[in-house]
Amino acid sequence: MTPVIEAKGLTKRYGQATAVDALDLTIEAGEVFGLLGPNGAGKTTSILLFLGLTEPSAGHVRVLGFDPLREPLKVKRKVGYLPDAVGFYDHLTARENLTYTARLGGIATSELQPRIDAALSRVRLSDVADRCVATFSRGMRQRLGIAELLVKACEVAILDEPTAGLDPQSTQELLELIGRLSREGMTVILSSHLLNMVEAVCSRVALFHRGKAGLVGRVSDLARQVLGGFRVTEVEAQGCQAEALLGRIAGVTRISSSASGVLRVEADRDLRNDIAKTIIQAGGTLSRLSSERSSLDEVYVRYFEQVTHAA
Numbered sequence: 001m002t003p004v005i006e007a008k009g010l011t012k013r014y015g016q017a018t019a020v021d022a023l024d025l026t027i028e029a030g031e032v033f034g035l036l037g038p039n040g041a042g043k044t045t046s047i048l049l050f051l052g053l054t055e056p057s058a059g060h061v062r063v064l065g066f067d068p069l070r071e072p073l074k075v076k077r078k079v080g081y082l083p084d085a086v087g088f089y090d091h092l093t094a095r096e097n098l099t100y101t102a103r104l105g106g107i108a109t110s111e112l113q114p115r116i117d118a119a120l121s122r123v124r125l126s127d128v129a130d131r132c133v134a135t136f137s138r139g140m141r142q143r144l145g146i147a148e149l150l151v152k153a154c155e156v157a158i159l160d161e162p163t164a165g166l167d168p169q170s171t172q173e174l175l176e177l178i179g180r181l182s183r184e185g186m187t188v189i190l191s192s193h194l195l196n197m198v199e200a201v202c203s204r205v206a207l208f209h210r211g212k213a214g215l216v217g218r219v220s221d222l223a224r225q226v227l228g229g230f231r232v233t234e235v236e237a238q239g240c241q242a243e244a245l246l247g248r249i250a251g252v253t254r255i256s257s258s259a260s261g262v263l264r265v266e267a268d269r270d271l272r273n274d275i276a277k278t279i280i281q282a283g284g285t286l287s288r289l290s291s292e293r294s295s296l297d298e299v300y301v302r303y304f305e306q307v308t309h310a311a
């Protein structure tokens with residue numbers, strides 16, 4: 001099967017600065033793929049290269065097998081793009097905006113309204129279809145952006161920070177929508193700084209660092225690779241000097257305490273038994289002892305600690 005994205009040595013320089021540095025990346029059909037990394041790591045520039053909106057300085061990218069610079073129409077027909085600030089005509093209604101872009105996209109007049117109605121319903125904007133977009137919240141604009149991709153019936157959606165500036169409920173709604181699109185067969189590539197959200201929807205992620213995809217894979221594989229047996233246990237104990245006691249347990253690598261008195265114990269393995277025994281034997285009581293699997297958050301923090309340390 002032809003990969004959705006196949007970048008080899010993809011490079012973009014702006015003068016002396018290298019925004020994307022010999023990027024090798026393959027994204028397969030059906031994935032929800034997350035592009036992560038700090039500000040300036042090269043995520044947006046990579047997206048612009050995938051879309052043929054900027055020319056590589058070296059290397060190449062194929063999108064569904066096409067060269068986005070030489071065959072831009074073939075790519076545009078199949079790939080939808082939702083930039084971080086979606087541009088609509090504010091004085092037009094939601095329906096008029098969709099009609100305008102659908103006509104530009106060459107969709108037959110007879111198909112226009114049924115497709116637009118279906119898309120507006122999917123993103124729950126049917127009730128406001130005839131309201132000017134000027135009155136829309138950011139969440140509604142994002143959903144209208146997704147409706148545009150649905151009208152276009154694209155195979156691939158590239159979303160640049162789709163939940164930036166959304167409240168928690170709008171974020172959740174957008175995530176559910178992304179999940180549904182993926183289950184229906186759309187490949188979704190998104191960039192984001194919200195690690196929980198990325199972990200919730202993405203099948204694989206790439207951690208960008210200085211224009212390269214430093215780590216690529218499923219979150220669980222990356223956790224094994226970056227963290228090894230690393231475990232975090234949260235402990236709340238009373239009636240003993242818990243922090244000092246736990247610091248003496250073999251395998252504990254770091255302890256920090258929150259303002260509310262919860263101790264966060266980092267270790268190279270699951271130490272819940274030893275922690276419980278230590279507190280009880282010292283005459284203390286335990287009101288919390290929870291150990292969570294390593295999350296994307298931990299992978300991200302650890303990875304960037306490692307690369308910054310190595311630099």
Ligand SMILES: Nc1ncnc2c1ncn2[C@@H]1O[C@H](COP(=O)(O)OP(=O)(O)OP(=O)(O)O)[C@@H](O)[C@H]1O
Nearest residue numbers: 014017018019037038039040041042043044045046
């Ligand atoms: N048009 C441009 N001219 C000059 N430099 C640019 C241009 N666009 C991006 N850059 C630089 O390229 C680097 C990568 O930027 P890019 O926007 O791709 O990062 P990003 O990972 O998307 O960051 P963010 O998370 O802030 O969106 C940055 O150092 C940025 O300043």
